[in-house]
Amino acid sequence: MMSTIIVQGGETPAFLSPSVVDYIVFGDILQVHVSPDDIGDPDLRENLNKVQDATLQDDLEKAVSCCDSWRYQVEGLPLVVTMANRDVFVKNAVLYHTVVQRQSCLDQLIDGLSHYGVLSLLRENPSLRVLLDIPGEDKCQEADFVAGILKPSYSVLGSNRRAKEELIVIKFREFLQCVENKELRDTYGDRTLTNSEEAFLKTLRPGHILAFATGSSKVPAIGFHPSPKLMFIHDEKKHLPIAHTCANELHLFVNAKTMADDD
Template identity: 35%
Template sequence: MRGFRRVSYDPNLMICVKFSDDMGRNEEGVDLGGPRREFLRLLMETIARSPMFEGKENSKNFALDSTALREDWYYVAGKAIAVSLVHGGPPPNFLSPTVLCLLVSGSANPKLEDIADTKLLEKVKKVSESTTLEDLEKSHAPLLNYLANAGCLRPMRSIRDRDLLVQDIVMFQVIHRVQGPFQRFCEGLKTLGVLDQIRRHPDSFRPLFCYEPNILTADLVDDLFIIHLSPEGSNKRAAEEMVFTFWRDYLQDAEEDEGPSKLEKILAFATGASVVPPIGFSPTPSVQFIHKGDDGFSTVTALLAVCFEKGGVWFDIN
């Protein structure tokens, strides 16, 4: 929050990130993209878990939080998401289709399931399931105080009033109640022209804002890395081709043992991002080889390193 609010902060310039250990000492390494992507990944995860949003894990709507309003966190969240999309971070694919519709057109038709308050949801479900006027009056009674505050309080004269009442409650709870937070979020999302682009190209932004399964496989991770091999015919090349199979075996084993979640951790360790950023990786992740021995050919000591900005993955050929 402090960083984004600094007068000197310019979203047009690239962020340079330094992580520190438990003692406050800076970790070694220069930010060539990895630490920045890791910071933005952690930032998106934190925003998704924050009290600014509520609902299902992969389909969240705005929540009304007085502290977030007072501290203007909604604006900062919108700004942070815009910066992440433009500067190579992950997308905020935890938002509901309702939120995306609001961002694109300013209006939406939320569903009953969009209500995150479980107690309120149960009461409204009873209203929606009423089949007689008597049932409707009974299910309507526990909501009288809420309806008065929401501006939805009116007498129920026929069963036909049921659907209109449910619609009014859902619209108030999911949209009208959080107009203040939504407007501040939009102001933040205008950073770097992102909101304007969302409205121009909603179909392109839909998979970035709304969750869609994107299952990593060993082959997909393998294809993301450029392999730097020594000249063909050299002793080093022969050792590298032998060792490189261990990297591919490792990815296959990870997929078979733990599935996509393990591959996401490997990708995050190597690049700082657990998914491929919308603008791709820059620089491209690579695989390089480190040799021990004067002639560069030793099947015992040849090592493979998956090289990136903040660490490495090592395999001994044994």
């Protein structure tokens, strides 16, 4: 499924931890870079961080004793942990809990990624790991990013319609910024909203607007085809935007209601 998503230009499955992606890309557990922060269990993560940060042998022994419930079951860990082999203990312990313990599952995932040549592509071009890595910062959820993706398709410069369309774009971008800054609720003033409406306003992100227009909240691996556009409909009868996801178009209505100088 992940291979199919990637080759068909869908929303990339970028939700794997860096250590898992290392194992997929390198195919060698010895080349996996790990740290205690890669461990999901908070207690286990805290205990290994204590081992790593210990500066005195007594502190190290206390920290290691917190790992006694599992460490003797893990092959390759030093039985006696000293300041000299502390890093080896931590690295091997993290490797066990992040990769070795679920290695059979990860091998099945690797087998699936071999379809359509995706795995070989990843291994020949390690920079493409961004297709799988959890993104550090989701720019797709930024108002300026979404505004830059949706290119306005204006009427001819100098026409009566052009100035109105430019104003609508300004209002649309103000709306996106309002969504990003979580200020949309303020524009409703004292109006009573339902619980569903309140919850919707709290969770709404600019990426949702992109998804409404294109079907994807993120830019696909091979980009959008066709390029997303803002289209303008001069009609006094309607005002709610319409999406045409097959064409990656968001249609905005231009009329007295949408151009009104209010929130």
